[in-house]
Amino acid sequence: MTQDEILEEFRAADALLEGHFILSSGLHSPRYLQCARVLMDPARASRLASALARSLPIEIKSQISMVVSPAMGGVIIGHEMGRSLGLEAVFVERPTGTFELRRGFRLKPGQKVLLVEDVVTTGLSSREAMKAVEAAGGQVVAAASLVDRSNGLADLGVPFFPLIRIDVPSYEPGAVPPELAAIPVEKPGSRKAA
Ligand SMILES: O=P(O)(O)OC[C@H]1O[C@H](OP(=O)(O)OP(=O)(O)O)[C@H](O)[C@@H]1O
Ligand SMILES: O=C(O)c1cc(=O)[nH]c(=O)[nH]1
Ligand SMILES: [Mg+2]
Incomplete structure (x- = not known):
């Protein structure tokens, strides 16, 4: 698939939103x-x-x-990646605030894992999910995501393979431009505020 074809899938799904968003990391973005x-x-x-x-x-x-993905956003793409790769796919979740394997999901000691995310912005969620994989005895050897919107800044510590890179701005809470600050905020993701 070309980058244009991938972007067209996002457009066709009405998935390219504009407004004022608070991201999982606490950064603000107009996209x-x-x-x-x-x-x-x-x-x-x-x-x-x-x-x-x-x-x-x-x-x-x-x-x-094994494919491991961080819930919620990573679950569906992780499962589909499992299907495409012919591997089992499990997810980590954070009902207590920290990612962990639950539901009887297990990794073998040293089992090599592909971490799959929907979006990477700062890479914080991916790094936190990797810690949960390590705590369960696995080893993340690479990461993949549908979208990398980190502007090349996310360092996951393993080879990272995004399907598409989309460069969009993100701002620290103290540096939100006035035209963005004037728009009411939405927080679409499920990470709880710290
Ligand atoms: O690279 P980062 O700065 O961590 O941002 C990307 C993360 O943010 C979103 O999840 P979110 O925490 O909003 O929760 P959700 O997956 O449960 O919707 C997305 O699914 C990634 O996991
Ligand atoms: O950083 C995020 O939380 C984030 C950004 C984005 O564009 N999409 C998404 O689902 N999460
Ligand atoms: Mg997520």
């Missing part, structure tokens, strides 16, 4: 990629996951034996 809208169509989710799976280098695919 939000609502991947849940992209993934609500199973056929579209499958097309995008297949393209992402195809883009992974063979050296990575030959090592991994």
Whole structure:
């Protein structure tokens, strides 16, 4: 899939939102990629996951034996990646505020894992999810996501394979431009405020 074709999937799903958003990291942005809208169509989710799976280098695919994704946003794309790669897919979640494997999901000692996210902005959620994988005995060898909107800044500490990079601005709470501050805020994600 070309980058234009991928962007067209987002447009067709009405997933390219404009407004005033508070992101998971606490940053503010005038743009939000609502991947849940992209993934609500199973056929579209499958097309995008297949393209992402195809883009992974063979050296990575030959090592991994499990997909782990951070809930909520990572669950559907993680599951579709599991289908595309022929691997089981589990998720970490944070009912107590810290990601953990629950529901009887287990990793074997040293099991090599692909971490799958919907969006990476600062990479904080990915890094927190990796800690949960390590705490469960696994080893994250690479990360993949539908979108990288980090403007090249996210350092996940492992090779990172986004399907598309979209450069959009994000601002610290104290540096929100007045035209953005004038728009009422929305916080679409499920991370609780610290
Ligand atoms: O790279 P980061 O700065 O961490 O931002 C990206 C994260 O933010 C969103 O999740 P969110 O915490 O909003 O919760 P959700 O997945 O439950 O919707 C998204 O699904 C990523 O997990
Ligand atoms: O950083 C985030 O929380 C975030 C940004 C974005 O564009 N889309 C999303 O689902 N989360
Ligand atoms: Mg998330």
